[in-house]
Amino acid sequence: MKFKVKLIPVKMERASAILSQEDAQELGLLVGDRIKLIFGKKNLVADVQIAIGMIEKGEIGISKNVADLLGIEEEGEIEAYPVSKPPSVEYIRKKMDGKKLRKEEIYSIINDIVNDALNEIELSAFVLSNYFHGMDMDEIEWMTKAMIETGETLSFERGTIVDKHSIGGVPGNKISLIIVPIVAASGLYIPKTASRAITSASGTADTMEVLANVCLSVEEIKEITEKVGGVIAWGGATNIAPADDKIIRVEYPLSIDPHSQLLASVMAKKGAIGAQYLVIDIPVGSGAKVPNIDKGRELANDFVTLGRRLGLNVTCAITYGSQPVGKAVGPALEAKEALKALEEGKAPKSLIEKALGIAGTLLEMAGIAADGVEYAKKILESGKALEKFREIVEAQGGEPNISSDKVVVGDKTYDFISNIDGAVSRVDNKRVVKVARAAGAPKDKGAGIVIHKKAGQHVKKGDKLFTIYAEKDWKLDQAIELAMREPPVRVSSMILERYPSYRYY
């Protein structure tokens, strides 16, 4: 059927074609159906939208980006006809009914996800089916492989490739900025891709971006790794495992992260860069993603099993995740703290200990040292890690002579003071993140929070508990208000409560 093109001056995420109600009825099309648009030798499949007015019979509304893809420059004629659902929708139905999918079926689904051939309802159905029914290890393996193969991959002619990944959930986890240079300084290759914050206050990519460019192509990642041994790039700028980004778009509004998806997502990214040895950081504890060490072990076991099937040697580090790592939360504050740790090799203790533990494990796995932690500590304390980090920053287009005191943080600050003597009973991960985000993180790089007293530390009346940093006054105010309502650091005296709480008369 021929239509007159009406250009819609917006570029939207999904390819859509807008029909009049009459034409949609004529073609037997409903919202959610598909239509193939043909212009000259080009064609693409778009989602059907039905206009409520504005599009006349015989017209078809097409957004600017769809027009660009088809090479349409002005409003002319286009051919369009209905096409049926791709077979992957049937396979999703099969998974909805709790049946095990075959390899080809999973490949077909992942392929269609990458090519935007599934609409939001269908994609939701896939992710929710995995949430409800789970997948067995065969299916997870196939899904991981399909995710790797539908994106770009890295391969090195020589060298031992290692990597680390944290499943997230704990604020202030800037350990990659310390681990990557230590590992690279030992002679291993560590081409680390990291994510930006979605719901957190700073992703590793946001933190690194304070010091260097993180939008690197796969070729640049390879080049820099071969030159200086390591890199910290934003995975989203590459086309590594692109299915994952599309799946996350559906998981986010529902706040779910199905087990099978978590496993496949991590391992696809690491498989795609050709890692041979991998350490996965699984923080456990209240306010972390994994509530306790038993659940942590189950997840660890699945990662190791999946790694074995993919030919990837995995060790998991189950880590303490009940409060932030180190003291700083927010891109610039974290970059500054990580740099200081590289400069001094000492505090904060939780940060150094965690970074050395994971770096050491990688060194042992790759056969560099028998006591990896000791070896890693030497690299850090000798200043070689700092030197290597500066090389990496320079290779990524940053200032090579960077030091912690040169990192600019938000100039609007506010200290929270303890009004009692006592001890910190809890530093609440979720509240810390909320306050840091209210202050402007991760968008405002200088915004965030620095915690002066962590859980268990003694506090005197008048001591500073934490400081909020912001770049804008109104965001500082907003963060202060939130922190007053939901204090991220809680101090208790030994007497927790008086009962009855009223005085006797």
Place this chain on the structure above:
Amino acid sequence: MKFKVKLIPVKMERASAILSQEDAQELGLLVGDRIKLIFGKKNLVADVQIAIGMIEKGEIGISKNVADLLGIEEEGEIEAYPVSKPPSVEYIRKKMDGKKLRKEEIYSIINDIVNDALNEIELSAFVLSNYFHGMDMDEIEWMTKAMIETGETLSFERGTIVDKHSIGGVPGNKISLIIVPIVAASGLYIPKTASRAITSASGTADTMEVLANVCLSVEEIKEITEKVGGVIAWGGATNIAPADDKIIRVEYPLSIDPHSQLLASVMAKKGAIGAQYLVIDIPVGSGAKVPNIDKGRELANDFVTLGRRLGLNVTCAITYGSQPVGKAVGPALEAKEALKALEEGKAPKSLIEKALGIAGTLLEMAGIAADGVEYAKKILESGKALEKFREIVEAQGGEPNISSDKVVVGDKTYDFISNIDGAVSRVDNKRVVKVARAAGAPKDKGAGIVIHKKAGQHVKKGDKLFTIYAEKDWKLDQAIELAMREPPVRVSSMILERYPSYRYY
């Protein structure tokens, strides 16, 4: 935050606001999040979309219909700020985890569905959770009541209100055009709302529309019912149980119809019009929605139980659904066949028998007759049903002197002939529908298929098996081609197969 409005010249189904990537990041918004738009004293909550170009920092793209709702006439300034998810999203998450919902939670979800406060992913999650976990009878009762209360309802000062509903799945089911006038002629009120075809060849509303106007308001339905006793209107033109239409939009692309949703959907519509006695037609058999009589009984039991909770007296008719009812499939062909049955009171047998069975049950339930079928038969054969039907048609703005020979059907026809002697082994519901739709039904009212020989009937070589009707040549060709590839009527001789099938030499 203030934005410059950029009007998008389309009216889209969901209220969306399109932000630049920079502003979205500044506000911490992702696709799927919500933003409140405030203009003067009006405000509404829209879905966040993120533009890929075309919308500059500081601008907000708003579609024509959203602008209309806010009273924006030209591109000026508007206030907008992020709002969090409604609490109903938390309740959906609860159902996702298989937990029973409380009454207030279900009301909150249904209310937000009706007000478009849930996006497609969230709505899909609700429907899929019901598909995966089901609902118990408490939850179904609350959902039904919530669906009734969030829409328009009908109430009559006097009279006994009865209704019938078919759960669908069987083509040619034009029984309502016979049942409604019989029941109305007996003195009962039957204000029937019906649906249009979604995936079938003709809904009752499509069929009735051949003869009269079916787009009636709730007030008109009431008025006509009080005047002539019955009506056959399109439910979609009213605001009865509007949640149902929104839920169907998600069920359709996934081809699912969760049990709890089916029950609530039917009973909400019938509860809303104030029905006291209701017969539900449950066709069972191969190619119907319900595969066998046992499953039919289970469903019937749930309908009766739910009816009791709602104060609605329900009887279910489990009917033969393995082939079409009557011979005609497609709006005008069905209207013609129903009229002919009213005129002659005889053939086709399957149609008359089913219509009298259900009408008779209603008459018995409402205390009109002890032998309802006999009573209904008398009304039909006396010509009173025809007379009543003409009154109804006239009240709905149709031609009062309508007769079956005046109904115009498609003038492009093609007969399929048997090339062997034998008997019809099957008339395949799904294939019949596919062929009728390929011929143009339900959009082209005159298109469809008439089956001359039904299952079990003897056939001689050269006998007509079925005829395809169309309004357009190319659609006729398309239907013929499909019918050749997937014959809707299959004829077998007694020898089904020769084995070995090759000849001996």
